[in-house]
Amino acid sequence: xxxxxxxxxxxxSLPSPSTAVDTSSTGFNRRTRQxxxxxxxxxxxxxxDEDEEEEEEEGVEEKIEAxxxxxxxxxxxxxxxxxxxxxxxxxxxxCQINAIxxxxxxxxxxxxxxxxxxx
Numbered sequence: 355x356x357x358x359x360x361x362x363x364x365x366x367s368l369p370s371p372s373t374a375v376d377t378s379s380t381g382f383n384r385r386t387r388q389x390x391x392x393x394x395x396x397x398x399x400x401x402x403d404e405d406e407e408e409e410e411e412e413g414v415e416e417k418i419e420a421x422x423x424x425x426x427x428x429x430x431x432x433x434x435x436x437x438x439x440x441x442x443x444x445x446x447x448x449c450q451i452n453a454i455x456x457x458x459x460x461x462x463x464x465x466x467x468x469x470x471x472x473x
Contacts, residue, residue, distance in 0.1 A: 421436060422428035425443050428436055 418433060418436065421440060422431070425431075425436065425440050428439060431439055
């Protein structure tokens, strides 16, 4: 365990009596401990990164599976073909929406005209 002394500008760590060492090599040991600490943190960080990558890959896989169920014929497509088919499907849906909007406005105008003439 290390004791921390705080001054007005800096914090200093003093080794506990159980970790006291020869003062001639204190700087070396301090640097060595720091390197070991950095290396341990790096390994832990890499493990965390690998876990995050695995979770991200699982999330991507789930989204691809969901997309395959939405796009007609998507279950039989590879990823690249699925994305191309998705783009085509979106364009087709947009065209259908535009057609429905045109038909709706036409019907509404017809109904207004019928009301004008008492129909």
